[in-house]
Amino acid sequence: MRRGRDRLPFFVYGTLRPGEPNHDVHLRGSVEAEPPALLSGAVLYEGPGYPYLVEAPEGGPVRGELITPHPSAYDRVLADLDVLEDYAPGDPRNLYERVAREATLLDGARVRAWVYVAAPRVAAMLRASGVLIGGGDWASFRGRGRGRG
Structure with missing residues (x-):
């Protein structure tokens, strides 16, 4: 079990946002709050059906939601999202890295x-x-018909 201070919410900006397909698959019924939020210092790039967030000191804000899982679902949600995002700590083949940042x-x-x-x-x-x-x-x-996911 993770210690309380490691149980950060998740800033989501793509297919995990409410109304997007991965939200229903990975988060439905497991979330206690999902208010709108912004992330400065980053920009989005188009991916194959999903976006990539790239850190950029002068970039932003990126729009998304701050997802807080129910405490009883936190470890499962964290593991599911790590798999979805092809993230494993220290793996050079990662498509994404999971980092702690400040959202507003x-x-x-x-x-x-x-x-x-x-x-x-x-x-x-x-x-x-x-x-x-x-x-x-x-x-x-x-919404402009340019994304594929």
Whole structure:
């Protein structure tokens, strides 16, 4: 079992957002709160049906939600999301890395949260030739018919 201080909420910005397909599969019934939130210092790039978040000091904000799992579901949700995001601690083949960053709720409150960011090799490729998602909002980008997930 994880210690309380490690049980951070998750800032989600793509297919895990409410109304997106992975939210229903991995989070439905396991969440006690999911308020809108923003993440500064990052930008989104188009992926094959899902976005990649790339850290960029002058970027943002990226729009998403701050997902707080029910305490009894936390360990399962964390394990499921790590698998979904192809994340294993220290694995050089990771597509994403799970990092703790500060998200901002719409009322201005700042909350430390887990965020899945593009792994360094993926981020370098995206910076060189990726399709930037203007406005930092995957849902709006998909709504224009350009996303595939």
